[in-house]
Amino acid sequence: MLTVYAAISMKKPSHPFGELGLIEQIRRDFATSSSAVKLGIGDDCAILRPPPGCEVLVTTDFTLEGRHFRRDSHPPESVGHRCLARGLSDLAAMGATPIAAFLSLALPSTMLAESAGRTWTKSFFNGLRALAELHSVPLAGGDTSESPGGRSALILADIVLIGSAPKGKALRRSGASPGDALYVTGQLGGAAAELATMLKRRRRTPNNKAAKTTEDHPHMFPEPRLDVGEALQRRGLATACLDISDGLSTDLAHLCRASGVNAEIEQEALPIHPFAGKLDAPAALHAALHGGEDYELLFAAPSSVRLPSSLAGVPLTRIGTLKARRAGHPLMTLLAPDGSHTELKPGGWEHFSKPVRTPKKPPR
Incomplete structure (x- = not known):
């Protein structure tokens, strides 16, 4: 061999x-x-x-x-x-x-x-x-x-x-259109939060077979969403899809560029994993947007299609909307709870680049 x-x-x-x-x-x-x-x-x-x-x-x-x-x-x-x-x-x-x-x-x-x-x-x-x-x-x-x-x-x-x-039915990053809604499966930020805790301990987490679940250990034992992906493909629900391996902000940028659209994310709609929820507000938001390795699915679907609250037993959350590409407008924006908008830049993982530091203050 x-x-x-x-x-x-x-x-x-x-x-x-x-x-x-x-x-x-x-x-x-x-x-x-x-x-x-x-x-x-x-x-x-x-x-x-x-x-x-x-x-x-x-x-x-x-x-x-x-x-x-x-x-x-x-x-x-x-x-x-x-x-x-x-x-x-x-x-x-x-x-x-x-x-x-x-x-x-x-x-x-x-x-x-x-x-x-x-x-x-x-x-x-x-x-x-x-x-x-x-x-x-x-x-x-x-x-x-x-x-x-x-x-x-x-x-x-x-x-x-x-x-x-x-044939011809595989989900792609390039099929989304302006007006489509954006969804994620499961919860975000848990993997980054668990990894940060592990590195602070500087010792191996005990091997507890009973705790080998995504809920208990989202970083160590992530669950690939195969059943959800197959259901989205089989039922024709998604127009575009990819997994959140490098962070929501980075992977959403891939989808936007491939489909030729802009995106608006609603901060309050983000499903924060309980592990990330234990962090202060800026760190929790950073973990959800940029943390990576959640291995959840990010997908677009027509706004006219009513999706269930869960698929294959996994919760689905609508987190935003895709917009028509406009020159001079940010590729992605974040809608804060007070109604203000700020540009959302890709801040997740990228090989051969310097890591992004956690912001001291939340976006306004």
């Missing part, structure tokens, strides 16, 4: 659980009988059977130690869960049904040589497998490698998700 991150050492491992042992363990733990996977782990390629009349959708996401997680603060089950959740959320945003997952994993050489490292790796796969089983997503292949750097090497994971949607 193609080695992505670094060449595997040709030396015979001094421990019994090397790369081949890891692959065999993965093969046993992720054995699948999915009708969509004709051939899974074991050969040079997997063989998939897309459903008839459907198009294939592909997404890929990195999970990088030091960027997306820290070994001293994130339980390995959370790292595995979030690795898969990132890709599943992309499929949800396009109304797709998962077919299979592929994982490329680079580990420090010491990980499989030491008991603590093998325990971490096993727990990582336990977290990934639990979410995969919940959504019937088979792991159909991937790659393993030794990451460079010796004892200071980092863990690198790349997840590829394959999904399907009826």
